[in-house]
Amino acid sequence: MPRTRNALQCFQTGTSSPTSTAPENHVRRVGYSARCVPILHRYPDGAETSLGFDFISRWLHEYRPGKEFRIVVSGGTCSVLLLRNRTSTRDIDIYCDDAIQLQDVLAAGRACPNSVHWPVNWINAEMVAYVLNNEGCERLFQNSVAQGIMMYSSANFKAYGADWRFQLVGKIRRAYDAYLDHEPSPKDLYDAVDILHILNVKDGRNQRSSEMKKWYYYGYRMGPREVEYINEAYWQKFGRIGIDEEDKK
Structure with missing residues (x-):
């Protein structure tokens, strides 16, 4: 049976992909130890944000092999990585028009080692409710991908800047x-x-x-x-x- 739950339903209930069987705190198998990631007692800067994306990419490669993931990122992360008019941001706000992919990416974010002390909800999908509940945002994902501004890219995981x-x-x-x-x-x-x-x-x-x-x-x-x-x-x-x-x- 195809999995067709929309993104808002998954986001509101806090559920993840039905195939999410990997322990989210299992870090060693994806090549990370606590010393590989800086301990954060503040909001992440550009380098730390990129490192967070790298961790997500590795987790997805380990636990969702053979799949390609694409997300759209808006807000402060774009200011840090693209506009470069500030040095840090309190979180990474993401959107994806595929509810299962969205939940897998969020699961990867939650798997970041506890010893790292990332801020609570350092990656979240607050943008989902806004996009789904407000008229005119139906093509945000497609328009953002077509714009082609890449914030992070690996073989299995790509993050695009939201449509300017x-x-x-x-x-x-x-x-x-x-x-x-x-x-x-x-x-x-x-x-x-x-x-x-x-x-x-x-x-x-x-x-x-x-x-x-x-x-x-x-x-x-x-x-x-x-x-x-x-x-x-x-x-x-x-x-x-x-x-x-x-x-x-």
């Missing part, structure tokens, strides 16, 4: 909401500016607000005030605006 468009409108939303609450979120604002610049350089032009409104859930809800807010921050860094509002021409 998805990340940008989400960062703008969080940064602007924090501003309205009088609790500024500089990390989200800086991320939004850097991601916007990446897209502008790639396209050879500013982004257009009318097009951004078609980007995922938060894009639909982006208005002129959010555009003005991010443009002001973009101007401060690059000396010009980064989003064109056609209705203001």
Whole structure:
């Protein structure tokens, strides 16, 4: 019988793949001893994040042989490994459109040796509920893989950066909401500016607000005030605006 449970069901119940028979704390067989992994008493930096991916790859190779795994990563991990505008992140937020693969990757993360002291839930799937519960995110996985920005790659395990468009409108939303609450979120604002610049350089032009409104859930809800807010921050860094509002021409 095919295993067709959707990702949200597995995520909510905390269950894993029906074939998960390996002990998650069995580390020696995948080539790791405690001294191979740094002891963390803080959030992981880029090198430690990559080492975490390496451990996952080895675990999957040992306990899920012959399978290829692909995940999408968003948030702070992209800031550390791709944008390089911060040195560490509190967790790795992942998504996969295959519920079984997602649970296997999470099981590999939980198998990281206890002696390592990784932060609780150092790898998690909080993004799953958001993607499945919000209109417009149906093709996030496919779009992210097609974008082709690789954060980690081995023979059996690949981690892709989430679609920049998805990340940008989400960062703008969080940064602007924090501003309205009088609790500024500089990390989200800086991320939004850097991601916007990446897209502008790639396209050879500013982004257009009318097009951004078609980007995922938060894009639909982006208005002129959010555009003005991010443009002001973009101007401060690059000396010009980064989003064109056609209705203001």
